Amino acid sequence: MIALLTSILAITLRAGTSLVYATMGEIYTENSGVLNLGIEGMMLLSAVSGFAAAYYSGFVWVGFLIAMLVGGILAAIHAFLSVTMRANQVVSGLSITLFGTGMASFLGQRLGPESNNYYLAGMVGPRLQTISIPGLSQIPVIGALFNQDILTYIIYLLVPLAWFYLYKTRNGLNLRAVGEDPQTADAMGINVTRTRYIYTIIGGLLVGLGGAHLSLSYTPGWSENITGGRGWIVIALVIFAMWNPGRAFLGALIFGGINAVQFRLQASGTNIPASFLNMMPYIMTVLVLVLITWWEALSKRIGAPAALSTPYMREDK
Template identity: 75%
Template sequence: MIALITSILAITLRAGTSLIYATIGEIYTERSGILNLGLEGMMLMGAVSAFATVYYTGSLGLALIVSMLTGIVLSSLHAFLSITMRANQVVSGLSITLFGTGLASFLGQRLGPASNGHYLIGLIGEKFTPFAIPGLSKIPVIGAVFSQDILTYIVYLIIPVAWFYMYKTKNGLNLRAVGESPQTADAMGINVYRTRYIYTIVGGTLVALGGAHLSLSYAPGWTDNITGGRGWIVIALVIFSMWNPSRAIWGALLFGGINAIQFRLQATGTTISAPFLNMLPYIVTIVVLVLMTWFETLNKKVGAPAALAVPYMRGEK
């Protein structure tokens, strides 16, 4: 039983890692008042660019850098459209998802070596493998936390840092101010445009890393649509975590753990409805949304940034 719980926790953390990267990224973007629905496309692009790089160079570090650059390029595009051009953020985000999904699929069929019909699909490259931290990994159950790959260990650091930065530093306060009331923030002397640009791009970088975790560690290699809709799940996770990076982990573990648990229950012969379990995280998300709509005070305290998805123009009321 202990072994089962340990293995479920281990796989849950692995499954949740890409979700945590992307969720924290999107929380930062949304906190600045920019809604980025391009996540699915950006994760796919992050995944395909990372795998192509590692396949040709064998360097995992370089793969992460290329993946981050991809995220920077795509999120800059979104930032340019929604901040400078003041385009509708939903439309801009969705078009980035469509664009990214198509381009990733296209690259997957063109970037490969001639010997494989130029397909990236079906190739095997370097990958991040889990390694145990001596001593700590021997503790029952908790040991699962300390037998992960490097990207998951990094996530353990990113969560507290992201929380601390957002709530305990001046920059974090500025970020939240821009998302809540850009006019006030502007009056206080904060550069709203610059702030939004920075956090949209920072967010996009993390989102692309989430994609890279899929193709470099969790399901090494490239397959079309490797994210399988995880970009959309992240949108729900941001709401679930009520725009707080420290809560991102619970949602990601819930979503990541559902499959790990239900597949293991099935393998042991237990009957539990898979569609029901798959539904659970979404139900919780809906409940969170309903609660926030009902309780105005709760919404003010932990709800969506007030200026989310509202384009800002200096001097306009």
């Protein structure tokens, strides 16, 4: 039983890592008032380019760097369209997903070696290794926390830092002010456009990292649709976490765990169809949305960015 719990926790963390990075990124983006529905496409494109970069350079970190760059560029396109050009954020985000999905599939069939007919799928490249922390990794159950790759360890630091930055620093306050009430933020002397650009791009860097974690650690290698819809789970997670990095970590573990755990459950003879388990994140998200809206006072305290997906134009005041 203890061995089972340990392995479930280990798999959950491994599966949840990419979700945590991407969710953290989207939380920052949405807190600035920009809704980015392009996560799925961004994760796919960074997963394929990260893997290709690592494959040809031989260094896994080159892969992560390129993936972050790709995520950042796509986010910058979204920022340009939705902030500067004030395009509809829903349509802009979906176009990023459309483009990213198509481009990832295209590159996956063109970037591979000639010997493999230019396909990347099936190639073996460098991957992030698991680092067991001596002593700690031997503890039953909890030991799973210390038997992970470096990106998972970074999360343990990143989550509290991200929370602290958002809620306890001047910059975090400014960021939330822009997402909550851009007019007032502008009057206070905060540059709304610049803030939205910065945090949309930071969000993209983190989403890129999350995408690359899939192709360089969790399921090493490139395969078509490697994200399996994780980009949409991220959108759900942000709401489920109510725009708070701390809760996002917990949520990512629950959501990531659901997928990992179902195999164990089926193996142990439980007869809950996988589809229903996979539905849970989405149903829970709808319920959370209803609850926070219902309880307006609560929603204000939680800090759902009031100006989310609303373009800001100074001259329109």
